[in-house]
Amino acid sequence: MRRLQNLLFTFCIALRCVTSAVGVIHVTGNVGSAVNVSCSYDQGYESYEKYLCKNDCGSNDDVLITTSNPVTSKYRIHDDKTARIFTTSISDLRSVDTGKYWCGVTRTGKDIYTEVELKLVKDHCCDTVTKILNYQGYSESISCPYEHQYQNSLKYICRGNRPSTCLQQALITSDNKENGRFRLDDDKMLKKFTVNITSLSQEDSGYYLCGVRRNFAHNVFSAVLLEVEEFCCVKSTKINGTVGHPLTLQCPYPSQHRDNRKFLCKGDQHNSCTDMLKNQSRFTLQDASSSTFIVIISKLEAADAGTYWCGSDSQWRVGNYTKIQLSALYVIPPVLLLICILVLVYKYRHSRIEEAVLSLQRNASRKKSSKKVIGAAQSEIYKNQGVVTSNDQSTSNVYEEVDVEVHYENLTASE
Structure with a gap:
């Protein structure tokens, strides 16, 4: 059945009889990033199968993804039946992915197709860069003009020059107009939004991207190179x-x-x-x-x-x-300076005298200690000598004591 439909589609292309819900959808993606292809359909087709195919959709290999099998390694498809929009995400974009695609709605007879043209660009911006010079401590207002049809679109600013990640890494958006040192003001009459940065530092130097979100196409960007230098003097x-x-x-x-x-x-x-x-x-x-x-x-x-x-x-x-x-x-008066010098000299000499007295006292204490040690040693020597002498004369002392007693017994009272 699918092959028959594809053959019919090829035949219809040759006869320019393809039914299209809208005109050609132009989509721009960045190499190495992802892109979304969104296609609308009429009321009554909410329950029908949707798909994305490439080239002329002449074979099954041209069908990349369907709502009946919504996830593959490279493609994802989601059908918002309330809004009647189905969106296909294509990841890891390469140069071979550029070209013509078709959003299809399966139905009996001939399918409904919407042509999509995918263009790939390098993930950097832009050919024209506005240069701004300012100095640390100051404030800077970055002006971002846009076209009239984007008055109600989301505006934002980010660091760097990679469009693919700018919105995800936005410093501030028109939905959240203040964020720390950053403030965004959108003047729809002048068709420009302004981002004010306060208290600049040299770390704020670098590329900035002003972005305007578009629903069915690549976002619009303008680039600014901000240089913040040290505030120097004469x-x-x-x-x-x-x-x-x-x-x-x-x-x-x-x-x-x-x-x-x-x-x-x-x-x-x-x-x-x-x-x-x-x-x-x-x-x-x-x-x-x-x-x-x-x-x-x-x-x-x-x-x-x-x-x-x-x-x-x-x-x-x-x-x-x-x-x-x-x-x-402060300047010290001469008299006060002289007094200070005399006080310092006095304190110095007094401290030297105290050190000398303490030294003498320590020396005297050491001498006394030495004499006590020498006297004790001599006493011990004499004591040992007495013991030796008494041992040698013990026998003679006995006889002498006996003679003395006899002598006293022979004495008269008067004597």
Whole structure:
């Protein structure tokens, strides 16, 4: 039955009698990615089989996928019967996939066909790139124009230059207009949407794609190359000042800025610094020449230390300002310095004396310990000698004691 239908289809093509629901559907895909082919059909065909075929659909090999067998390794088909649209997904696109396809609806007699033309392009964009230069800490607005028929389409922006993954990796879309540092505004009257990026850093440099989604065709893109550079100055200098004394700051500027308002502000970031000429009466500005002005601080305070920016361009253009790193130092009076030196000398000598006394005490303690040890040793020697002598004379001592007793018995009382 299928072969008969295919033969009939081939015959009808020759006679230009193919029934088509719509005109030719043009689809653009990216090499290596996937693409969707969506085809609509009329009411009453919801339960009929749908399929996608290639070339002239003259054989069964030309039929790529059907709703009765909706999944293969390369093709998938889904029939939305409510919307009466069936969509075929073709993955891993290669150059051989380019060409003519047909969306078919099986029915008795002759099928309903819609012609599809698939075109493949490389997965990068675009031939024309808009270059934007800005500086870290600033904000940038990327303008993305589009055609009138896309006023109600989804708009978005992504990093890189790969259209196939741009929507999936979008930084922000027109459905979600704020995301961190990114904000999207769509001006339908001017037919352009604008993406604003705040607090730029050098990591924000690179390619961006502005995208407009189309339902039945390849999305529309425009490319932007953003370069974010470090905000540099005419010069950067370090100055040391003395607390309680006056200090002069020198600020060069371009000669064409002679009539511009000069400024000096304080803060770690130039775009959020405090104007010192308005807030501090101790700061006064004077023109030293046609290319230099000076700021005099009448009496420097410790709190004046920090980062200053001076220049003559209120737009903060690169190269038109000077960065000054100011340090506020204290000066010690000579009398106080002499006292400090004497105290240090006294403490030094006192510590040396204490060390000498401790050393003498340790030496005396060691001498006493040595004498005690020597005396104990001598005592022990004498004791041992006495024992030896008493052993040698034990016999004679017995006789002497006997003689003494006899002698005392012979004495008279008077004697």
